[in-house]
Amino acid sequence: MDFNKRQLEIIDIVKEDGPITGDEIAGRLNLSRATIRPDLAILTMVNVLGARPKVGYFYTGKSELSVFSQKVKSIKVKDTMSLPVVMDENSSIYDVIVGLFLENMSSVFITNEGYLAGVVSRKDLLRTAMGKIDLNTTPVGLIMTRMPNIIYVEQEDSVLDAAIKIEERGVDSLPVVKIQKNDPTKLKVVGRFTKTNVNRIFVELARENM
Amino acid sequence: MDFNKRQLEIIDIVKEDGPITGDEIAGRLNLSRATIRPDLAILTMVNVLGARPKVGYFYTGKSELSVFSQKVKSIKVKDTMSLPVVMDENSSIYDVIVGLFLENMSSVFITNEGYLAGVVSRKDLLRTAMGKIDLNTTPVGLIMTRMPNIIYVEQEDSVLDAAIKIEERGVDSLPVVKIQKNDPTKLKVVGRFTKTNVNRIFVELARENM
Known part of the structure; x- marks a missing residue:
């Protein structure tokens, strides 16, 4: 799976400063929360990021091979x-x-x-x-x-x-x-x-x- | 990777009637295009669906293991x-x-x-x-x-x-x-x-x- 430039930036931000809220991530990128919503959805879905209510996004350390691993x-x-x-x-x-x-x-x-x-x-x-x-x-x-x-x-x-x-x-x-x-x-x-x-x-x- | 109910419905629609536009998929589900945008983004990113401009979404037949396969x-x-x-x-x-x-x-x-x-x-x-x-x-x-x-x-x-x-x-x-x-x-x-x-x-x- 190839992540786009924005997704890679989000990963870097969360790696460094997570847990961090979606609004904060958007602010760092000078984008709206709505704009990065699909990116966050993808990154959590593939388990690169985790999300906890009232806490924010955090880096899971899991690579893209986790599907294979689980299988x-x-x-x-x-x-x-x-x-x-x-x-x-x-x-x-x-x-x-x-x-x-x-x-x-x-x-x-x-x-x-x-x-x-x-x-x-x-x-x-x-x-x-x-x-x-x-x-x-x-x-x-x-x-x-x-x-x-x-x-x-x-x-x-x-x-x-x-x-x-x-x-x-x-x-x-x-x-x-x-x-x-x-x-x-x-x-x-x-x-x-x-x-x-x-x-x-x-x-x-x-x-x-x- | 576990798809949610709506994503599974979208996969079924595209499997059956693809190529099909995002607007048409949204119409079938009685939802707005904006609502299903993150789902479509995820499904194309993991290569379950493909998207071609002016044609629409189509089913690739690829499973979630494609990352492993490429690796x-x-x-x-x-x-x-x-x-x-x-x-x-x-x-x-x-x-x-x-x-x-x-x-x-x-x-x-x-x-x-x-x-x-x-x-x-x-x-x-x-x-x-x-x-x-x-x-x-x-x-x-x-x-x-x-x-x-x-x-x-x-x-x-x-x-x-x-x-x-x-x-x-x-x-x-x-x-x-x-x-x-x-x-x-x-x-x-x-x-x-x-x-x-x-x-x-x-x-x-x-x-x-x-």
Whole structure:
């Protein structure tokens, strides 16, 4: 959004001297209150300025990207997550590698009695395949990253929170879990949220206006 | 951005009957032109409506996300790309796997006489490590994806174009190349653009207003 010269002047005045009334702003610009009314309406609507009755206009510090920001916070993980690939902790490493290729995944979530127990990535599997372990007889449980060291998200989390976890923890994918009410240590895997999902949301939001 | 009831009514009128003049819109709403002037100013400013002299207002079909969209198109690959990991086509598969672990990459770009010749991913390497090939004596050139089947971007491309390529071609990372002027088939690898970069841009843009 491009602001015109007068709107930019108003922003500067409010930044410096806010809170300030509409009449005072008009006075500074040698204009009537009526003349700048549309400008003030626009600036408050896009949240660059805030207005409080009997106080005046103040600078919010918000940029024009706030619409995007709000939108991203309103999209939930469950709206965009993918199906998880889940295998049991007793599966052989070989079977997990085959499963990973069949489903074309970068990681597989590992469960014990149906609940999340670990995660194993392509990188873990490549490291193991280079070693001396017998892939056919060794259970994946021996090489996976284990709970409680697994970063996960819940269905109601925003995609922004999920993307922040991916960024800060340096992982490619997050299990989406449902925490069991009677035992919060038990996590049911209901989905998968990855950088691929973030990339897709990014493209869709940016394309919405092409 | 939340439009008020009157603004939504105006959008509906213009959607249905545009192009339409401000006076006509005011007449439909039984209001004066002056009353709806701020609403029209806001709606044109955020690009939901367009205005053409002597024609009137028309609906642009653009949503409120256009600011984000413009921003994303203005960010170039060179502004956010990472350093590439490049190895020669004659390197052994074993050395490439070691390089990939040392640099913690999901793929390595392979060159021949300094120019892009191929790409090899963790997935390619895992598949190979599971097979019967001698990793120490086999050159990576034998198992990599070869030019011209490599999707790449240039430094001046927008991050949106890069994200679209990642999405549509189902890849994790793109080499950023400089095309040699005297021979457009020769590509110098100058960077790497991955889903990790997209995730970071997504988080930064969305956080700008938190």
